[in-house]
Amino acid sequence: MTQELIKPRKLNPGDRVAAVSLSWGGPGEIPHRYEAGVRQLEAEFGVSVVAMPHALKPEEWLHRHPRARADDLMAAFEDPSIAAIVSTIGGDDSIRLLPYIDLDVIRSNPKIMMGYSDTTIALMACLKAGLVSFCGPAIMAGFAENGGMFPYMVESVRRTLCSSEPIGTIEPNADGWTVEFLDWADPENQERKRALNPSTGWRYLQGEGVRSGRLIGGCLEVFDWLRGTALWPDLDFWNDAILFLETAENAPPPEILTYALRALAAVGVLERLSGILLGRPGGGIPPDDFVNYDDALLSVVSGEYGLTDMPIVTRMDFGHTDPFFVMPYGVRAEIDCDAQTFSIVENAVVD
Secondary structure, three states: OOOOOEOOEOOOOOOEEEEEOOOOOHHHHOHHHHHHHHHHHHHHHOOEEEEOOOOOOOHHHHHHOHHHHHHHHHHHHHOOOOOEEEEOOOOOOHHHHHHHOOHHHHHHOOOEEEEOHHHHHHHHHHHHHOEOOEEOOEOOOEOOOOOOOOHHHHHHHHHHHOOOOOOEEOOOOOOOEEOOOOOOOOHHHHHOOOOOEOOOOOEEEEOOOEEEEEEEEEEHHHHHHOOOOOOOOOHHHHOOOEEEEEOOOOOOOHHHHHHHHHHHHHOOOHHHOOEEEEEOOOOOOOHHHHHHHHHHHHHHHHHHOOOOOOOEEEEEOOOOOEOOOOEEOOOEEEEEOOOOEEEEOOOOOEO
């Protein structure tokens, strides 16, 4: 990647944070869950959350009005009183916003944009516009965590968004992880902490020495929708990139990963990469089955395309299991295969 990306201003206490609903209308359907996320985000970081005009509309209305969702995003970028934008929740149709996203507006008004899952569309739009953006917690998932936010996630948000220092080494979460489903529609569940599975660390599948590159990726299924669209990065943009991918809560099988990797090879991306990072599979897949995703990666990258030296790290703490760390798009990271460490070696925001 040769393009120099714009880094947004860091998040400070007192900042106004825009809430945008880019896909599913979760806040309108389950308002108490949205309100819990707003409370916890504001209390922990000293910011004030401002819902954009259509963010709290009913789910069915938002589904019928993709332009209104995109208009909220554009308005949040253009509003000089807004310091950061956070997605309320994901969904499955923000690809419909593409005709209404103005990359010039994003480029001319750089600020923090964060979310995950279906928000991958907006994050890749920021990347295409030349702005660093952030795969991280949403208001209703992450910031609204039952019984309070996970310290691992909070610490990552602080290091990534609130400091202009290099982010540094990311340690695996050691305190347990979860995908337990507690129905958000039941307000009593909000204060009930989810059960945790033991943390077993990340798995370094192959590679030697140290490899570095800028981070590009997102939710696998959504990321794959973008191939061939105006938001897909130019081929040279992928040179020495570190690809990060994670799978959503619908638990796509390993074959979906296989097909996506083959498609990346077919369009000339796979061989250009400096490394691949895979988040812990989402959707309640039994931990004993995680190896099937590891095998799918190795089968394609090493077996079919002979990229035996490419570093691959799996079962990492980002994506659709909690807690997770923030992954900044376009920022340089480093995989040390011998020491088995992963670091984000530069800052993602500026003073």
